[in-house]
Amino acid sequence: MSILKEKKKIVLWASGNGTNVENIIRFFEQDAKVAVAGVFTNNPKAGVLQRAANYNVPTEVCSNTDFEQGSVNKLLAKYQPDLIVLAGFLRKIAPSTIAAYPNQIINIHPALLPNFGGPGMYGMRVHQEVVAAKAEKSGITIHYVTPHYDEGEIIFQATTAVSPEDTPKRLAAKVHQLEYEHYPNVIANLLSS
Numbered sequence: 001m002s003i004l005k006e007k008k009k010i011v012l013w014a015s016g017n018g019t020n021v022e023n024i025i026r027f028f029e030q031d032a033k034v035a036v037a038g039v040f041t042n043n044p045k046a047g048v049l050q051r052a053a054n055y056n057v058p059t060e061v062c063s064n065t066d067f068e069q070g071s072v073n074k075l076l077a078k079y080q081p082d083l084i085v086l087a088g089f090l091r092k093i094a095p096s097t098i099a100a101y102p103n104q105i106i107n108i109h110p111a112l113l114p115n116f117g118g119p120g121m122y123g124m125r126v127h128q129e130v131v132a133a134k135a136e137k138s139g140i141t142i143h144y145v146t147p148h149y150d151e152g153e154i155i156f157q158a159t160t161a162v163s164p165e166d167t168p169k170r171l172a173a174k175v176h177q178l179e180y181e182h183y184p185n186v187i188a189n190l191l192s193s
Contacts, residue, residue, distance in 0.1 A: 018048025
C-alpha cells in the first residue's frame with residue numbers, strides 16, 4: 001500500500017463489460033508513477049467486475065442512487081483519487097461529486113462533441129445517429145465532466161472516416177479502436193501535468 005501512496009491514483013467507473021477499463025489497467029500495470037486504485041460500478045452483474053478481479057484491482061458496487069445523490073463521495077475519499085475516469089459509465093453523476101473533484105473527472109464519448117451528445121446519447125445509439133446523419137467522420141471526445149451531459153471542456157479528440165458502407169456496428173468497432181489507442185495516453189498526460 002505504501003507504493004500506492006507515492007503513485008498518482010486513478011479510480012475507473014464503468015457500467016458494462018469493461019474492455020476500456022481492462023485496457024487502461026493493462027496500460028498502467030507496470031507504471032512507476034500511476035496506479036489504478038479501484039473500479040466502481042453501478043451494475044452488480046457488470047463484466048467489468050471480473051476484468052478488475054483478474055488484475056487484483058479492488059472493486060466497489062454502488063447503487064444508482066449512490067452515484068446520483070453523491071453518497072459515493074464518502075467511499076471515494078478512501079481511495080483518494082487524483083483522477084476519476086469514466087469508461088462506459090452510464091449514470092448521471094451528482095453535482096456534489098463533480099464539485100468535490102473539480103477537473104478530476106473525465107469521460108470518453110464515442111463521437112465528436114458537440115455533435116451526437118447529450119442525454120440518451122451513449123453506446124450504439126450514438127453510432128446509429130452518426131450513420132443515419134450520413135456524417136463523413138466520427139471519433140472520440142475525451143472531456144471533463146460537468147453537471148450537464150457531454151458539455152465539459154474538451155481535452156482531446158481523434159477522428160475516423162465514416163464510409164457509406166459503415167453500419168453502426170462497424171463504426172462502433174472503428175471508434176472502439178480509437179478509444180483503446182488514445183484514452184490511456186490522455187490519462188497519462190493529464191496525470192503528468
